[in-house]
Amino acid sequence: MQKKFFALLFVAFLLIAAPAPAQERIVLGYSGVGSGEEVHHLAKQLGLFKKYGLDVEIVYIPGGSTVVQGMVSGEIQFGRGSPSEVVSANLAGFHLKMIAALINKFVYSFVTPPSITKPADLKGKNVAISRFGSGSDFITRMALKSWGLDPAKDVTILQVGNSPERLAAIASGKVHGSILSLSQTPRAKKMGLRVLADLSQIDAEYPQGVLYVTSSLIEKRPDLIRNFMKAYVEAIREFKNNKPAAYAVIEKNSGLKDKAEIEEYHAVLTKNFLLNYPLPTVAGMKTVLDDLGARNPKVRELKPEELIDTRFLRELKDSGFVK
Numbered sequence: 234m235q236k237k238f239f240a241l242l243f244v245a246f247l248l249i250a251a252p253a254p255a256q257e258r259i260v261l262g263y264s265g266v267g268s269g270e271e272v273h274h275l276a277k278q279l280g281l282f283k284k285y286g287l288d289v290e291i292v293y294i295p296g297g298s299t300v301v302q303g304m305v306s307g308e309i310q311f312g313r314g315s316p317s318e319v320v321s322a323n324l325a326g327f328h329l330k331m332i333a334a335l336i337n338k339f340v341y342s343f344v345t346p347p348s349i350t351k352p353a354d355l356k357g358k359n360v361a362i363s364r365f366g367s368g369s370d371f372i373t374r375m376a377l378k379s380w381g382l383d384p385a386k387d388v389t390i391l392q393v394g395n396s397p398e399r400l401a402a403i404a405s406g407k408v409h410g411s412i413l414s415l416s417q418t419p420r421a422k423k424m425g426l427r428v429l430a431d432l433s434q435i436d437a438e439y440p441q442g443v444l445y446v447t448s449s450l451i452e453k454r455p456d457l458i459r460n461f462m463k464a465y466v467e468a469i470r471e472f473k474n475n476k477p478a479a480y481a482v483i484e485k486n487s488g489l490k491d492k493a494e495i496e497e498y499h500a501v502l503t504k505n506f507l508l509n510y511p512l513p514t515v516a517g518m519k520t521v522l523d524d525l526g527a528r529n530p531k532v533r534e535l536k537p538e539e540l541i542d543t544r545f546l547r548e549l550k551d552s553g554f555v556k
Contacts, residue, residue: 256287256288259310259311259457260289260290261291261292262303262304263291263300264314264363265314265315265368265395265414266395266396268415268441269441269472271482272335272468273289273291273468275472276465277289278478279471285460285461287457287461289461292309295364296364297314297368300318301327305327310450311461312329312444312446313443313444316441316521317368317371318368319331319445321366330451330542331444331518332462332541333462333513334440334441334442334444334508334514335444335469336440336442337517338438338506339432339433339439340433341412341413341414342430342431343411344411345403345410345427347426350427352381352429353380353381356387358408358409359390359409360390360391360409361391362392362393362399363395363399365390369411371524372432374390375524376430376432376435379435393411400417400426410429412432415506416488420494438517439520444511455545458545459548462546463549465511466554466555469508469511480495480496483495509555510546510550512547514541515538518537
């Protein structure tokens with residue numbers, strides 16, 4: 234009996250002393266704020282990446298093109314930003330595929346000073362984007378064209394930075410308009426600025442908060458992508474349902490500090506935009522290609538279905554993991 238006890242004690246000691254399973258280190262580079270990037274921060278904060286064997290370093294990089302450069306160099310494995318980055322990379326011969334899209338409609342507002350009362354008032358004025366070729370550049374040009382304005386002739390487009398920087402530029406009078414992300418709109422209203430247009434009313438699918446990887450990673454490491462997507466989908470559920478954790482991660486990462494602004498952002502994002510099943514669509518990718526193709530004929534050679542890969546989310550859905 235005593236021997237059996239000591240044998241069990243020895244086994245227990247070995248189990249306690251055994252090293253934890255190795256965590257695979259990867260880097261997620263993201264650009265932009267205010268379109269659900271809190272989801273990946275929450276995944277890390279709650280230990281969901283570690284749950285699936287991943288040690289994820291999350292790095293904020295202004296400008297999606299810079300994220301792609303990090304992927305080209307091999308320093309970044311997962312990118313999160315806009316679909317235009319996927320298009321530009323493929324045109325340059327670097328094959329990226331979109332594997333998730335948290336939002337599938339325009340999530341921005343176009344904000345101006347009170348003196349701008351209608352889109353036509355923007356003629357001859359300065360308009361802010363983050364960087365040329367970015368998602369904000371694409372959406373801004375689309376909005377201007379929908380109002381009958383020529384982005385190349387009727388306005389001057391300035392590279393200013395992401396939504397918080399663009400909001401500051403409007404408030405200071407440096408520019409007369411810009412699209413702002415969902416998280417910055419409540420603050421703009423409080424500052425007395427005008428929401429000239431709610432771009433979510435545009436009747437078109439458009440992927441935002443997209444997650445993309447290289448085709449070679451899909452081919453060589455599908456297991457890695459599956460584990461990442463499990464953590465990502467769990468984080469979406471938690472962000473929607475665990476309000477204390479969601480509010481805390483918003484406050485930490487969005488720049489919002491006012492409780493009412495945080496609650497408004499979370500409510501609007503989760504009820505109107507954030508998908509439980511963030512599946513990229515061919516129709517959404519076609520919207521992107523149609524607009525970019527009007528300025529660059531080479532874009533027309535790309536097919537939307539070749540720029541997305543839905544296998545990982547579909548596998549999770551078929552297994553019952555995605556509800």
